[in-house]
Amino acid sequence: MKPADDPLADYKSLVQKGYDRIATEYAEARQKEADGGLGLLTEKLDLQARVLDVGCGAGIPIAFTLSQRFEVIGVDISKEMINLAEKNVPNAKFIHADVMSVDLPMAYFDGVVTFYTVFHLPREEHKELFRRIHRWLRPAGYLLATLTKENEEPYLEDDYFGINMYWSNYSLGEYEEMLTEIGFRILEVSSTGHGYSETHETPEEHHPLILAQRG
Numbered sequence: 001m002k003p004a005d006d007p008l009a010d011y012k013s014l015v016q017k018g019y020d021r022i023a024t025e026y027a028e029a030r031q032k033e034a035d036g037g038l039g040l041l042t043e044k045l046d047l048q049a050r051v052l053d054v055g056c057g058a059g060i061p062i063a064f065t066l067s068q069r070f071e072v073i074g075v076d077i078s079k080e081m082i083n084l085a086e087k088n089v090p091n092a093k094f095i096h097a098d099v100m101s102v103d104l105p106m107a108y109f110d111g112v113v114t115f116y117t118v119f120h121l122p123r124e125e126h127k128e129l130f131r132r133i134h135r136w137l138r139p140a141g142y143l144l145a146t147l148t149k150e151n152e153e154p155y156l157e158d159d160y161f162g163i164n165m166y167w168s169n170y171s172l173g174e175y176e177e178m179l180t181e182i183g184f185r186i187l188e189v190s191s192t193g194h195g196y197s198e199t200h201e202t203p204e205e206h207h208p209l210i211l212a213q214r215g
């Protein structure tokens, strides 16, 4: 682990190219059944509700599970991930884009999910990301997001599925404050696992899972 503090580096492009390279390996290592935590959102939505999956990856298990009951749109910055998602989840729609520049309709979605993605965006973008999500949600729509426990300065890990990868994040308390300031109401904070199948060798880690509602 080393600091990601080179002012000339393009860390977003590093994330995009990284996921393009490891898309297949990541998808194989990913847990194939959705964690029960997804139910926090799905139990609140009507059949055919519109759900956006931010950083949808290869679509398994989140977009796939959602697509059984809802109208799903997934967005991902990695073209390889989008290619896999289109094969894995034929009845959802996928957009290859950076979530910070994608154009989506205002007040359109009943729910937005984002699993294991926020920490790959530079953290100075996190508040704006949640503002964008807030605008895309209809009034009283729901956000379900995996976040992080601790505040961590931007860093690189040189052996994430064999490549260099970037992370940066705030603490859970800071995210709660940020979401409240933007106009979300925090409904529940629980925890979910690392998202990998049992065979993957990453040590067990837990991520806070937050359910919030557009005020």
Ligand SMILES: C[S@@+](CC[C@H](N)C(=O)[O-])C[C@H]1O[C@@H](n2cnc3c(N)ncnc32)[C@H](O)[C@@H]1O
Residues within 6 Å of the ligand: 015, 016, 019, 030, 054, 055, 056, 057, 058, 059, 060, 061, 062, 075, 076, 077, 078, 081, 097, 098, 099, 100, 114, 115, 116, 117, 120, 121, 195
């Ligand atoms: C750890 S994977 C999680 C994938 C999926 N959500 C899951 O649960 O398996 C992180 C995903 O976020 C995507 N991502 C990272 N930065 C992004 C950005 N700025 N806009 C859209 N997607 C992004 C990556 O390409 C990658 O597919």
